[in-house]
Amino acid sequence: MKTIKIILGIITALVLVFFVTGLLVKETNYKAQVSVNEPLADVFTTFNNTENVKNWIPEIKTVETINENVGKTGSSYKIVLDNQGQEITMTEKVVAYVPNEKVTLFFDAENMLKKDDYVFTENNGVTTITLNSSCRSDSYIMACMFPYFKSTFQNQDQGYLNNFKTYIENK
Known part of the structure:
Protein backbone atom coordinates (compact mmCIF):
# COMPACT_ATOMS: atom_id res chain seq x y z
CA MET A 1 0.00 0.00 0.00
CA LYS A 2 2.88 2.34 0.80
CA THR A 3 4.37 1.73 -2.66
CA ILE A 4 1.07 2.61 -4.34
CA LYS A 5 0.88 5.89 -2.38
CA ILE A 6 4.43 6.77 -3.42
CA ILE A 7 3.70 6.00 -7.08
CA LEU A 8 0.47 8.03 -6.98
CA GLY A 9 2.32 10.90 -5.31
CA ILE A 10 4.96 10.91 -8.04
CA ILE A 11 2.31 10.79 -10.79
CA THR A 12 0.38 13.63 -9.14
CA ALA A 13 3.55 15.75 -8.88
CA LEU A 14 4.40 15.17 -12.57
CA VAL A 15 0.86 16.08 -13.66
CA LEU A 16 0.98 19.26 -11.56
CA VAL A 17 4.36 20.25 -13.05
CA PHE A 18 2.95 19.66 -16.55
CA PHE A 19 -0.11 21.86 -15.98
CA VAL A 20 1.84 24.60 -14.17
CA THR A 21 4.14 24.78 -17.22
CA GLY A 22 1.22 26.14 -19.27
CA LEU A 23 0.61 28.85 -16.70
CA LEU A 24 4.24 29.94 -16.44
CA VAL A 25 5.48 29.57 -20.03
CA LYS A 26 3.24 31.40 -22.50
CA GLU A 27 5.61 31.25 -25.47
CA THR A 28 8.45 28.96 -26.55
CA ASN A 29 11.35 30.79 -28.22
CA TYR A 30 14.42 29.47 -30.00
CA LYS A 31 17.02 30.32 -32.67
CA ALA A 32 18.52 28.60 -35.69
CA GLN A 33 21.20 29.81 -38.07
CA VAL A 34 22.96 28.81 -41.28
CA SER A 35 25.66 30.35 -43.47
CA VAL A 36 25.30 30.01 -47.23
CA ASN A 37 28.14 30.46 -49.72
CA GLU A 38 26.05 32.60 -52.06
CA PRO A 39 25.44 36.36 -52.43
CA LEU A 40 22.74 37.92 -50.27
CA ALA A 41 20.43 38.96 -53.13
CA ASP A 42 20.38 35.43 -54.59
CA VAL A 43 19.77 33.83 -51.19
CA PHE A 44 16.96 36.23 -50.31
CA THR A 45 15.22 35.87 -53.68
CA THR A 46 15.44 32.08 -53.70
CA PHE A 47 14.34 31.80 -50.07
CA ASN A 48 11.25 33.93 -50.63
CA ASN A 49 10.10 32.28 -53.87
CA THR A 50 7.09 30.20 -52.75
CA GLU A 51 7.60 27.73 -55.60
CA ASN A 52 11.04 26.79 -54.23
CA VAL A 53 10.03 26.03 -50.64
CA LYS A 54 9.19 22.39 -51.40
CA ASN A 55 12.86 21.86 -52.25
CA TRP A 56 13.99 22.23 -48.64
CA ILE A 57 10.84 21.44 -46.65
CA PRO A 58 9.96 17.96 -47.92
CA GLU A 59 6.71 17.71 -45.91
CA ILE A 60 5.05 20.44 -48.00
CA THR A 73 3.81 42.35 -46.55
CA GLY A 74 0.28 41.17 -45.82
CA SER A 75 0.40 38.38 -48.40
CA SER A 76 -1.07 35.08 -47.27
CA TYR A 77 -0.80 31.48 -48.40
CA LYS A 78 -2.50 28.18 -47.70
CA ILE A 79 0.04 25.40 -47.12
CA VAL A 80 -0.77 21.69 -46.96
CA LEU A 81 1.76 19.46 -45.19
CA ASP A 82 2.08 15.69 -45.05
CA ASN A 83 3.03 14.92 -41.44
CA GLN A 84 3.69 11.17 -41.30
CA GLY A 85 0.60 10.35 -43.35
CA GLN A 86 -1.59 12.99 -41.69
CA GLU A 87 -2.51 16.02 -43.78
CA ILE A 88 -2.20 19.36 -41.99
CA THR A 89 -3.46 22.63 -43.45
CA MET A 90 -2.03 25.91 -42.24
CA THR A 91 -2.03 29.53 -43.27
CA GLU A 92 1.09 31.63 -43.64
CA LYS A 93 0.99 35.41 -43.51
CA VAL A 94 3.90 37.68 -44.37
CA VAL A 95 4.08 40.11 -41.44
CA ALA A 96 7.22 41.99 -42.51
CA TYR A 97 9.23 42.00 -45.72
CA VAL A 98 12.36 44.11 -46.16
CA PRO A 99 14.21 43.05 -49.34
CA ASN A 100 17.65 41.55 -48.71
CA GLU A 101 17.31 42.11 -44.95
CA LYS A 102 14.38 40.44 -43.26
CA VAL A 103 11.17 38.48 -43.64
CA THR A 104 8.76 37.70 -40.79
CA LEU A 105 6.17 34.97 -41.27
CA PHE A 106 3.20 34.06 -39.08
CA PHE A 107 1.81 30.53 -39.27
CA ASP A 108 -1.54 29.34 -37.98
CA ALA A 109 -1.47 25.54 -37.96
CA GLU A 110 -4.59 24.49 -36.06
CA ASN A 111 -3.43 24.66 -32.40
CA MET A 112 0.04 26.02 -33.14
CA LEU A 113 0.65 29.72 -33.68
CA LYS A 114 4.21 30.34 -34.82
CA LYS A 115 6.17 33.45 -35.76
CA ASP A 116 9.39 33.03 -37.74
CA ASP A 117 11.63 36.09 -38.05
CA TYR A 118 14.37 35.50 -40.63
CA VAL A 119 17.25 38.01 -40.74
CA PHE A 120 19.67 37.96 -43.69
CA THR A 121 23.21 39.36 -43.45
CA GLU A 122 26.22 39.11 -45.76
CA ASN A 123 29.93 39.13 -45.03
CA ASN A 124 32.49 38.58 -47.81
CA GLY A 125 30.02 36.83 -50.11
CA VAL A 126 28.73 34.50 -47.38
CA THR A 152 12.43 19.22 -31.46
CA PHE A 153 11.14 22.46 -33.02
CA GLN A 154 14.63 23.93 -33.08
CA ASN A 155 16.17 20.82 -34.67
CA GLN A 156 13.43 20.70 -37.30
CA ASP A 157 13.92 24.36 -38.29
CA GLN A 158 17.72 23.94 -38.26
CA GLY A 159 17.27 20.96 -40.58
CA TYR A 160 15.15 23.05 -42.95
CA LEU A 161 17.80 25.79 -43.01
CA ASN A 162 20.49 23.18 -43.69
CA ASN A 163 18.33 21.75 -46.51
CA PHE A 164 18.01 25.27 -47.95
CA LYS A 165 21.78 25.72 -47.84
CA THR A 166 22.27 22.44 -49.72
CA TYR A 167 19.57 23.35 -52.25
CA ILE A 168 20.88 26.81 -53.13
CA GLU A 169 24.56 25.88 -53.16
CA ASN A 170 23.94 22.92 -55.50
CA LYS A 171 21.44 24.60 -57.81
Missing part, protein backbone atom coordinates in the same frame (compact mmCIF):
# COMPACT_ATOMS: atom_id res chain seq x y z
CA LYS A 61 2.55 19.04 -50.49
CA THR A 62 1.06 22.27 -51.85
CA VAL A 63 1.38 26.03 -51.49
CA GLU A 64 -1.62 28.03 -52.67
CA THR A 65 -1.67 31.82 -52.81
CA ILE A 66 -4.65 33.31 -50.95
CA ASN A 67 -3.60 36.88 -51.70
CA GLU A 68 -0.30 38.39 -52.72
CA ASN A 69 0.39 42.06 -52.14
CA VAL A 70 2.80 44.18 -54.16
CA GLY A 71 5.28 44.70 -51.33
CA LYS A 72 4.78 41.11 -50.05
CA THR A 127 25.09 35.04 -46.41
CA THR A 128 23.94 34.19 -42.92
CA ILE A 129 20.28 33.45 -42.25
CA THR A 130 19.28 33.79 -38.60
CA LEU A 131 15.87 32.51 -37.52
CA ASN A 132 14.27 33.79 -34.33
CA SER A 133 11.15 31.73 -33.76
CA SER A 134 8.35 31.75 -31.21
CA CYS A 135 5.52 29.25 -30.73
CA ARG A 136 2.36 29.54 -28.69
CA SER A 137 -1.07 27.98 -28.67
CA ASP A 138 -4.66 28.90 -28.01
CA SER A 139 -5.08 25.43 -26.51
CA TYR A 140 -4.00 25.22 -22.87
CA ILE A 141 -2.90 21.57 -23.16
CA MET A 142 -0.76 22.34 -26.23
CA ALA A 143 0.73 25.35 -24.44
CA CYS A 144 1.75 23.00 -21.63
CA MET A 145 3.51 20.72 -24.13
CA PHE A 146 5.43 23.23 -26.28
CA PRO A 147 8.26 23.96 -23.81
CA TYR A 148 9.05 20.24 -23.67
CA PHE A 149 9.32 20.10 -27.47
CA LYS A 150 11.52 23.18 -27.86
CA SER A 151 14.58 21.19 -28.98
